[in-house]
Amino acid sequence: xxxxxxxxxxxxxxxxxxxxxxxxxxxxxxxxxxxxxxxxxxxxxxxxxxxxxxxxxxxxxxxxxxxxxxxxxxxxxxxxxxxxxxxxxxxxxxxxxxxxxxxxxxxxxxxxxxxxxxxxxxxxxxxxxxxxxxxxxxxxxxxxxxxxxxxxxxxxxxxxxxxxxxxxxxxxxxxxxxxxxxxxxxxxxxxxxxxxxxxxxxxxxxxxxxxxxxxxxxxxxxxxxxxxxxxxxxxxxxxxxxxxxxxxxxxxxxxxxxxxxxxxxxxxxxxxxxxxxxxxxxxxxxxxxxxxxxxxxxxxxxxxxxxxxxxxxxxxxxxxxxxxxxxxxxxxxxxxxxxxxxxxxxxxxxxxxxxxxxxxxxxxxxxxxxxxxxxxxxxxxxxxxxxxxxxxxxxxxxxxxxxxxxxxxxxxxxxxxxxxxxxxxxxxxxxxxxxxxxxxxxxxxxxxxxxxxxxxxxxxxxxxxxxxxxxxxxxxxxxxxxxxxxxxxxxxxxxxxxxxxxxxxxxxxxxxxxxxxxxxxxxxxxxxxxxxxxxxxxxxxxxxxxxxxxxxxxxxxxxxxx
Numbered sequence: 001x002x003x004x005x006x007x008x009x010x011x012x013x014x015x016x017x018x019x020x021x022x023x024x025x026x027x028x029x030x031x032x033x034x035x036x037x038x039x040x041x042x043x044x045x046x047x048x049x050x051x052x053x054x055x056x057x058x059x060x061x062x063x064x065x066x067x068x069x070x071x072x073x074x075x076x077x078x079x080x081x082x083x084x085x086x087x088x089x090x091x092x093x094x095x096x097x098x099x100x101x102x103x104x105x106x107x108x109x110x111x112x113x114x115x116x117x118x119x120x121x122x123x124x125x126x127x128x129x130x131x132x133x134x135x136x137x138x139x140x141x142x143x144x145x146x147x148x149x150x151x152x153x154x155x156x157x158x159x160x161x162x163x164x165x166x167x168x169x170x171x172x173x174x175x176x177x178x179x180x181x182x183x184x185x186x187x188x189x190x191x192x193x194x195x196x197x198x199x200x201x202x203x204x205x206x207x208x209x210x211x212x213x214x215x216x217x218x219x220x221x222x223x224x225x226x227x228x229x230x231x232x233x234x235x236x237x238x239x240x241x242x243x244x245x246x247x248x249x250x251x252x253x254x255x256x257x258x259x260x261x262x263x264x265x266x267x268x269x270x271x272x273x274x275x276x277x278x279x280x281x282x283x284x285x286x287x288x289x290x291x292x293x294x295x296x297x298x299x300x301x302x303x304x305x306x307x308x309x310x311x312x313x314x315x316x317x318x319x320x321x322x323x324x325x326x327x328x329x330x331x332x333x334x335x336x337x338x339x340x341x342x343x344x345x346x347x348x349x350x351x352x353x354x355x356x357x358x359x360x361x362x363x364x365x366x367x368x369x370x371x372x373x374x375x376x377x378x379x380x381x382x383x384x385x386x387x388x389x390x391x392x393x394x395x396x397x398x399x400x401x402x403x404x405x406x407x408x409x410x411x412x413x414x415x416x417x418x419x420x421x422x423x424x425x426x427x428x429x430x431x432x433x434x435x436x437x438x439x440x441x442x443x444x445x446x447x448x449x450x451x452x453x454x455x456x457x458x459x460x461x462x463x464x465x466x467x468x469x470x471x472x473x474x475x476x477x478x479x480x481x482x483x484x485x486x487x488x489x490x491x492x493x494x495x496x497x498x499x500x501x502x503x504x505x506x507x508x509x510x511x512x513x514x515x516x517x518x519x520x521x522x523x524x525x526x527x528x529x530x531x532x533x534x535x536x537x538x539x540x541x542x543x544x545x546x547x548x549x550x551x552x553x554x555x556x557x558x559x560x561x562x
Contacts, residue, residue, distance in 0.1 A: 001062045001368060002147050002291040004112045011155075012109045015116060019043050020102035027099065040098070042122075043105065044115025049420050051095045054104060055118040058089045060128045060146040060170075061370045061378075065358035068369060070111045072354030078104055082350045085339065087373045087411060087462055088167070089127050090118055094418050116154060121162045123153035123233075127169045129177040130372035131334050133292060134380045136326040140189040140196060142172035144289040145225065148280065151288075152226050159233050163240035164248035166233070167205075179373060180204075181212050181493035182465065184250045185229060190219070197221045202232060202262065203254030206459035210495050211251045216263040222285075224270075226278040231270035235262065295366040295381060297329050306384045315402075318444065319391050322402040324382075331384055335365075337377040337399040338409065342434040344398070345427045346412040347375030356397040364390055373462070374411055376404065407449045407516070408434045411462055415455030415472060416479070422455035424472025424479035429453055429508050436509040437516075446516060449529045450488075465489050467529050468515060469496045470508070481508055485515070485541055486533050499542045514544045 004012070019039070026036040040046075044055040056071070071091055075083050078100050079093045086092055096104060108114055117124060126149050128142045129135065149168060153159065159166070171178040172189040180186030186201035198220045204213025220228055236250045239257070254262045310317045324333040337357060340346050349357075357377055361369045364386045370378035377399070382390055394400035403409040410433065413419070415426025430453055437443060452466030463469035469484035480502035487496030503511050518541050523532040533541070 001064060001143075002059075002288070008112070009109070012112075012114050012116075013106075015043075015114070016102060016105045016109050019105060023099060023102055038120070040101075041119045042116070043101070044118035045098065045101055046119060047098075047420075048094070048418050049416070049422075050418065052098050052101070053418070054093045054096050054101055054115060055086075056091045056093070056108060056113060056115050057118050057125045058091060058113075058371050059150050060126055060132065060143055061089045061130045061372065062132075062143070063369050063371065064111070065361040065367045065369065067111045067113055068354050068358045068361070070107060070113070072351040072358070074104055074107055075354065076351040081352075082348050083354070084345070084414060085347045085349065085371050085375045085377070087375060087413075087460060088125055089371045089373065090125060091371075092414070094414070119165075120160075121164050121166075122160055123156065123162075123166045123168065125167075126150045126153070127167070127178060127183075127373065129171055129173055130370045130378050131177070131325055131380065132172060132370075133294075134327050134329070134332075134334055135173055136328045137174045138172055138328065139174060139191065140172040141292065142170045142187075142189055143292045144285060145189070145222065146170050147288050147291070148285070149225070149229070152229075152278070158230075159237065162233070162237060163242050164245065164250075166236075166250065168229070176489070176491050176493070179462070179465065179489050179493070182206050182210070182462075183213065185232060186213050187225070189222075192219050195221060198225055200228065200232075202266075203251040203259070205249055205251040206462060206464045207249070208246055208457040209249075209251065210459070210464045211255065212493060212495065213251075214254065214259040216259065216266060223280045224274060226280060227273040227276060228266070228270055230278065231266045231273055234269050235265045239265075294329075297332065297381070298383060303331065303384050306387060309388050313388075316388060316391055318440070319395075319400055319402040320387060322404045322406065323400070324387070327381070329381075333382055333384060333387070335379040335382045335387070335390055335394075336372070336404050337379065337394050338401040338403055339376050339399070340403055340409045340434075341398045341401045342408065342438055343431060345414070345417075346410050346430055349377070353397050353399060356393065357399070360390060360393055374404075374409070376409075402440065403443060405448045405450070406443045407437050407446055407451055407512075408443060409450075410434065411450070411452040411466065413454050413460035415453070415461075419455060419460075421458055422472060423457075423474040424455050424481065425505075426453045426455040426461060426470075426472060429470060429472075429481065429505060432505075432509050433512050436513060446520070447528055449516070449519075451512070452487075463487075464495045465493065466496060467533070468512065473502050475502060479505055481505065483511060483515075483545070485538055486530065488530060497538055499538060500546055511545055514547075515541050518544045 046053045169178040169183040170187040182204040188199040200217040201213040365379035412430040416422040450467040453470040454461035454463040455472040465487040471482045482502045484496030
């Protein structure tokens with residue numbers, strides 16, 4: 001993974017001291033809270049419902065064991081002993097004191113981490129596939145180019161005050177696992193006639209106005225990625241709305257102009273930047289790519305003992321089936337450690353668990369780990385012969401729930417328990433659904449179902465792309481939940497469809513249960529939830545879910561008529 005050079009270290013350390021001075025001036029009254037607000041946001045510090053929240057960047061999902069141990073130390077020393085991984089490869093601390101944040105940032109700087117540009121109207125954390133560099137279906141490793149984009153976008157003076165926040169995702173695999181179609185810029189690495197380049201997608205996003213992005217350039221040679229992204233951002237900076245925060249995202253601009261006109265404006269602007277100083281050279285690519293060389297994989301791995309374990313231990317075999325992913329090197333797999341243990345807020349990880357994962361990474365995965373936008377932790381390079389030992393250690397730490405891709409592997413934002421913006425709580429709904437579907441045998445019979453929950457229209461839980469999506473809404477000052485079906489990530493990314501009126505919190509486990517029962521009743525052999533939904537449509541699900549409610553309304557109407 002990328003290692004800071006002297007310039008990087010100086011830059012980050014100077015930023016820490018600058019913020020330390022800003023905090024002191026705010027405490028003394030020299031800076032008002034209004035003056036301090038943009039300064040703290042530039043350093044990832046929010047003030048939420050109950051306490052400040054500090055958001056730490058994990059660029060393109062990669063982290064070292066040393067860095068994770070430092071996060072564990074911060075959680076124990078300055079927070080309440082845990083952190084929360086988000087859907088954008090960040091860690092959030094929900095209970096730090098503002099006056100402690102300069103010290104926290106200094107600790108982060110010691111291990112080459114920071115919270116810069118994790119908030120504000122700027123280019124946020126660059127994200128990618130959690131299996132980047134090891135996936136068997138990878139076409140091109142996106143990490144060097146993701147790091148180059150990160151370096152280019154950090155502290156870029158022209159893009160520090162955009163109309164609204166801006167997010168970039170990059171994928172280098174045959175099947176998109178980075179939700180690129182729903183980012184401000186989505187990038188697909190590909191090869192064309194032996195040349196490496198990008199398909200460029202613009203104007204995607206979730207939130208209040210969910211929109212699938214559109215292709216503005218089918219193939220862009222990799223050397224031009226910075227200048228082309230700069231042209232996109234310059235057009236957005238010039239024409240994006242600043243009078244209405246709800247209409248300020250680039251997706252609104254693309255829709256207003258039309259993708260053809262937007263692309264024309266980008267191409268015109270790019271004509272002044274193309275082949276300029278920001279054009280990438282092979283030497284610069286090689287400099288960064290040198291940080292992402294393959295580790296020293298073992299030679300032939302004896303898989304006999306591993307195969308025997310699978311035969312004789314059903315629980316281990318189940319975990320391997322759900323929580324491991326094919327590796328490009330024979331004898332290895334990527335392991336997903338589930339942060340979706342039943343009864344625990346999805347994405348939360350304790351300081352003790354962080355230390356356990358760091359130890360596992362050191363012993364079994366070359367000291368590195370990944371974070372997924374599904375809010376789990378990945379050990380990317382585990383030998384199959386070590387899987388049983390990893391499973392036992394993970395199980396002892398509460399990190400081995402075999403529910404990756406299953407109904408209880410819920411993606412969930414912190415919701416109204418923490419966030420000022422939320423209309424409703426998310427975590428209790430996730431816990432109630434997990435409790436209803438606690439039977440692992442039943443979960444395996446159901447098969448792959450993505451359930452995503454957001455506490456408000458900002459869609460931090462990506463509810464729009466869940467096979468089943470749940471959105472918290474405010475209804476007469478009460479918490480209610482709207483349900484969507486049929487959303488999905490991947491190459492065929494689609495938005496879910498709203499099934500009808502919202503439900504109370506107490507109804508939600510029954511609603512999900514009815515949806516699952518309709519699927520089971522109608523599915524053909526080996527059919528996934530999405531396959532059945534696409535074949536039979538939304539009406540059978542809608543009819544079942546509202547069956548009792550419609551009967552009740554009809555009865556009331558009958559009594560009123562009498």
